[in-house]
Amino acid sequence: MRIGELSRRTGVPVATIKYYLREGLLPPGESTGRNQAVYDDGHARRLRLARALITVGGLSVVAAREVLEALAVPDRSTYGALAVAHKSxxxxxxxxxxxxxxxxxxxxxxxxxxxxxxxxxxxxxxxxxxxxxxxxxxxxxxxxxxxxxxxxxxxxxxxxxxxxxxxxxxxxxxxxxxxxxxxxxxxxxxxxxxxxxxxxxxxxxxxxFAPASRPGPAAGPDLPQKPEGPDRTAVARPEAVRPDVDPTDNG
Structure with missing residues (x-):
């Protein structure tokens, strides 16, 4: 896939992919001509991982590169990769x-x-x-x-x-x-x-630490009744307007 497809597949902007390539977070693609390269599923996987380490994990570009390099070492043990990650x-x-x-x-x-x-x-x-x-x-x-x-x-x-x-x-x-x-x-x-x-x-x-909530008084015949008629203290609410209707259209 070309870089545009790599971007669409991973959701990472092309500009960010190019930056990761320059910083060594992502290995170069297979060259197919001047300023042209193709990428595979391995690039997509590493790109997603690099993005997650930086955006969610909060790592710096340098630390993320060290972690990714530790993962790329052939036959690196899980324990050895973890040691590198802890250091980074x-x-x-x-x-x-x-x-x-x-x-x-x-x-x-x-x-x-x-x-x-x-x-x-x-x-x-x-x-x-x-x-x-x-x-x-x-x-x-x-x-x-x-x-x-x-x-x-x-x-x-x-x-x-x-x-x-x-x-x-x-x-x-x-x-x-x-x-x-x-x-x-x-x-x-x-x-x-x-x-x-x-x-x-x-x-x-x-x-x-929070104070215990107190239950409100139960309604009963000894409590003052709410006066009949409109509630003058209530704030009038406008009628809901359908989003597809112009409220100024009177007919």
Missing amino acids: VTRHDPDPAVPEEARQRAAERVRRLIADRGWELPHDHPAARTLTDTLATMEHLGNGSFAARLDRFAAASEQIAAADVDCVDEIRDSPEEMAETMIVGTVLGDTALSALRRLAQQDAARRR
């Missing part, structure tokens, strides 16, 4: 205003957490650095309530991770699809889990 998507800029002492305390807290949970991880895992900097920043802000419940959050995260791996384990017959599923579940799953957390958080806050 887990990026942060530590706040220089946070005292080093707070950062050291946070790092020790993270080390103890990993050891206590029995997690076997690379010592320099990027997510461990992110968690360290986040806890240190919270301490710097005088908020230690999250850190005090870190074990509870870790236990919930283990359940989420197990569900992630279950999704991948369903497709053992295709290593390529396993790696892609793990990547998509990691990147787009972060967005979905953030949304789920906010929904559950709103409901939990309502249950604990």
